[in-house]
Amino acid sequence: MFRDNDISASRNAKKARPGWEDAERVIYEGNLNILILWDTGRAWRKLIGWLRLVDACRDNDVLIHVISHHRTYDPRIRRDRKTLIEEGVDAEDETEKLAERVKRAFDANREQGKPHSRPPYGYEIQIDPENPRRTIRVPVPEKAAIAAEVITRVAKSESLTSIKKDLIRRRVPTYNAAEGLIDPRSNGKEPQWSTQMLRKICLNKAYIGKRAYIDNDGREIVVDATWPAIIDEETFYTTYNLLKDPKRITTRPGKGKYLLAFFAKCDVCESPISRMSGKADPMRYRCHDKSCVTIRMDWVDDFIAHLVCERLARPDAFDAIAKPKEETANLEAELARLNAEHNEALELRKKGKLSLLALSQEEERLLPQIHEIERKLQPAPLPQVITDLRKDALGNKVLILTRWLQLDVPARKDVVRTLFESIRIRKTNAIGRVSKEEDIAAMLKYRVRVKWRKE
Numbered sequence: 222m223f224r225d226n227d228i229s230a231s232r233n234a235k236k237a238r239p240g241w242e243d244a245e246r247v248i249y250e251g252n253l254n255i256l257i258l259w260d261t262g263r264a265w266r267k268l269i270g271w272l273r274l275v276d277a278c279r280d281n282d283v284l285i286h287v288i289s290h291h292r293t294y295d296p297r298i299r300r301d302r303k304t305l306i307e308e309g310v311d312a313e314d315e316t317e318k319l320a321e322r323v324k325r326a327f328d329a330n331r332e333q334g335k336p337h338s339r340p341p342y343g344y345e346i347q348i349d350p351e352n353p354r355r356t357i358r359v360p361v362p363e364k365a366a367i368a369a370e371v372i373t374r375v376a377k378s379e380s381l382t383s384i385k386k387d388l389i390r391r392r393v394p395t396y397n398a399a400e401g402l403i404d405p406r407s408n409g410k411e412p413q414w415s416t417q418m419l420r421k422i423c424l425n426k427a428y429i430g431k432r433a434y435i436d437n438d439g440r441e442i443v444v445d446a447t448w449p450a451i452i453d454e455e456t457f458y459t460t461y462n463l464l465k466d467p468k469r470i471t472t473r474p475g476k477g478k479y480l481l482a483f484f485a486k487c488d489v490c491e492s493p494i495s496r497m498s499g500k501a502d503p504m505r506y507r508c509h510d511k512s513c514v515t516i517r518m519d520w521v522d523d524f525i526a527h528l529v530c531e532r533l534a535r536p537d538a539f540d541a542i543a544k545p546k547e548e549t550a551n552l553e554a555e556l557a558r559l560n561a562e563h564n565e566a567l568e569l570r571k572k573g574k575l576s577l578l579a580l581s582q583e584e585e586r587l588l589p590q591i592h593e594i595e596r597k598l599q600p601a602p603l604p605q606v607i608t609d610l611r612k613d614a615l616g617n618k619v620l621i622l623t624r625w626l627q628l629d630v631p632a633r634k635d636v637v638r639t640l641f642e643s644i645r646i647r648k649t650n651a652i653g654r655v656s657k658e659e660d661i662a663a664m665l666k667y668r669v670r671v672k673w674r675k676e
Contacts, residue, residue: 271309
């Protein structure tokens with residue numbers, strides 16, 4: 222007896238069928254007189270496979286007994302062979318109908334924002350008290366607070382690595398640890414937090430009560446979900462944009478301990494600036510590839526800090542970062558055109574001059590374009606750390622500088638990446654050592670070339 226219980230026989234099957242493969246081998250070897258099946262659909266729900274089986278039984282003089290039919294078929298007889306083939310057609314058609322129903326229900330659920338698959342960290346599945354036949358996704362207070370904390374801390378430019386270490390130190394259980402799941406590759410050790418886990422939390426729109434999915438055209442669609450949010454959208458999208466920024470360096474040599482390392486560049490050879498190796502005191506930046514330039518780290522860091530604080534104290538600090546007026550005008554014109562087309566289609570439908578199908582096709586074409594332009598027109602949220610630096614400090618450079626000095630290096634680096642397009646270090650034009658303050662200031666003004674964003 223060969224078994225393959227709980228293994229699909231349809232074209233959508235993902236698992237191998239070792240039991241069925243053994244049965245087929247016995248048939249082809251001619252070592253079987255009769256094949257007994259519970260139902261024809263349990264052999265194959267794919268027509269080509271079923272036909273191959275029927276032909277093999279005919280060629281090797283094997284009878285087919287189907288328990289659910291209470292009958293034995295002889296595939297050598299034309300009438301029995303025809304019946305068996307029809308059974309194969311019905312079995313495959315039944316599979317296709319079931320797949321259609323499942324896909325239709327799946328599509329409807331995602332468009333309505335209903336949950337699917339395992340809930341993310343911070344949520345759990347419960348029976349709906351209003352309808353015991355349904356399940357709902359609800360926040361778990363302790364875990365939801367951790368997820369919200371992670372997103373908020375990243376929005377304030379705290380690094381994923383430091384958050385990971387803090388959660389491990391506090392012995393906060395991961396998703397799998399809380400569920401009692403142990404990775405077999407971990408040799409029985411309790412799962413630990415990783416930066417990948419935290420990044421997944423920070424980019425998951427489920428935490429703002431949204432369900433995101435990719436449609437058939439490869440576009441991301443975001444709809445309101447049926448579960449509550451655990452973090453506000455402003456904080457979430459600050460974090461989301463920070464982690465998705467293409468200029469963000471996700472692996473930083475030097476562990477992000479130096480303000481300009483691998484952001485500033487050598488003005489001679491274009492290679493990045495890094496900390497000079499060795500035990501030099503005071504520490505220095507140098508050209509990473511060819512050592513074209515070197516410069517004292519504390520002087521440059523202080524120079525950049527004063528530039529940043531002066532800029533943040535200005536009322537127009539972010540005017541240069543905003544989208545160019547011409548680009549904004551073009552986007553607004555295109556948005557107006559698309560909205561006019563959509564409104565015209567709605568009017569034609571009201572007058573009965575446009576079918577429901579045609580309206581649906583027009584909306585399928587127009588709405589994604591409208592949503593994309595609306596997204597582009599929204600101002601990109603600034604890192605939370607910049608908002609905190611400027612709070613109640615407009616025109617007060619000293620207060621902003623005091624707050625700057627209290628930030629850790631990753632937070633300062635986020636500010637620098639936001640404000641500066643580039644920072645380049647030139648070769649020195651001075652002869653001998655520079656020691657006087659006015660000489661140091663002049664030297665830095667010449668050697669440190671900064672370009673603010675959109676300048």
